Structures are given as C-alpha cells and as structure tokens.
Amino acid sequence: MINYNEIKEILRAGIWHALGRFFVDLENGDPRPDEQEGIDTFISHKITSPFTDESTVQWNDDDKMIYRSQFQMTVSLTVHSDDKGKALDTAQELRNWFDFQGYEYLKENNLVVVQIHPISDRTTFLETGYDNRVGFDVTIRATYEDERAIEVIERVELNDELIGE
Numbered sequence: 180m181i182n183y184n185e186i187k188e189i190l191r192a193g194i195w196h197a198l199g200r201f202f203v204d205l206e207n208g209d210p211r212p213d214e215q216e217g218i219d220t221f222i223s224h225k226i227t228s229p230f231t232d233e234s235t236v237q238w239n240d241d242d243k244m245i246y247r248s249q250f251q252m253t254v255s256l257t258v259h260s261d262d263k264g265k266a267l268d269t270a271q272e273l274r275n276w277f278d279f280q281g282y283e284y285l286k287e288n289n290l291v292v293v294q295i296h297p298i299s300d301r302t303t304f305l306e307t308g309y310d311n312r313v314g315f316d317v318t319i320r321a322t323y324e325d326e327r328a329i330e331v332i333e334r335v336e337l338n339d340e341l342i343g344e
Contacts, residue, residue, distance in 0.1 A: 181250075181323045183226060189288045190254070194222060196284075197276050200258075200269065211259075220260040220269050228253035233320065242331050248323045251293055257301055257314035270298050270313040277317050285319075294318040 191202040201221040203209035212218035233249040256273060260266035277285075277292050285292065294317070301312035334343025 180325070181230070181321075183229065186252075186290070186319075186321065187224070187226075189285075189290065190224070193281050193284045193288075194273065194276065197280055198222075198269070198272055200273075219262070220258065220265050222269070222273060223257045223259060225255045225257075226252060227255045227316065228318075239329060242328060243326045244329045245324065245326045249320060250323060251318050251320050253316050253318045255314065255316045257312050260311050260313075263302070263311045263313075266311045266313040267298075270315065274298060274315060289322055291320040292317060293320050 187202075187204065194200060194202045201212045201218060203212065203221060203223050204225065205211060205223045206225055212221045229252050231251045231253075233251055235246065235248045237244060237246050239245070256270075258266045258269045258273065260269065274295060277295055282292070296316040296318075298313060298315045301314050303310050303312060332343075334341055336342070
C-alpha cells in the first residue's frame, strides 16, 4: 500500500533540515504556524495528483506473486510569508532544494524529482490585507510494491503419469 503520510514526512524532515521551515498541510487540518511565535514564513503543501501510473511489473518468487509499480505524484508547494521578498527567496531556496540540494536525500528515500514547474505568485487578498504566497508544483516519482501468496502446484497427473514430487 502507498503510504502518503510517510512520503509527506520524508519531505517535511528534509525541508526542515535544509531550510528550517515548517511544512504543513493546511487543507488537512494542520495548524497554521503562529506569527506571535516569531514564525513569519512557512511552507504549505497539497498533493494535487496522488497517483499517475508509469510502469508496472509482476513476477513470482516461489510461493508469492510480487507486484511493483512506478508512479508519479504532483505536490503543490506554497510559501506563506508576511514579506513578499522573503516569500520569493524561500520559494527559490525550496526549488533549489528539490532541483539540486535534496537529490541524495530524496534518492535515499526512494523519491526522484521528475519535473519542477515554474515559480508563480499565489498571493491572495484577505479581509484586512494580503497573504503573500509564492509557490510551484513538483512532480515526484516513487515506487509501490505489494505481494500476495500464490498456490504452488507441486505435482500434476498428466496422461496417467504423475509429474512432480
């Protein structure tokens, strides 16, 4: 089974280690980091395309059938900040991490960046002011593996002759 929470945790840990930024899923109920605690810039994410099948292969290994699929997923990343320049700078740092700095870390965790979409302004106007947002989408390749038990035929009778054990 694909564990999307595990993939999000891999991304969160890598981004925190590299950039020191909170990585939250606002649409899934994660709390928005509080500006009163001195957090003026953070990154939100949304998995916009969770599964696009790329290739599959099946094989048997003694008494089990193994299924492996490579798939792509697209994650939308948005930097929120009280300062537009800081949002732009952080988005560029984040893009560089996916493009270069985080390559080995992602590879060690079986994730590969397929495509990084252009950075765009996603600023919105709230009732009292602007929420500075800058972001981009990244397409990531991952693998999914599953297995199931299969019945092994140990002997068969063919033309009144027993073949096998």
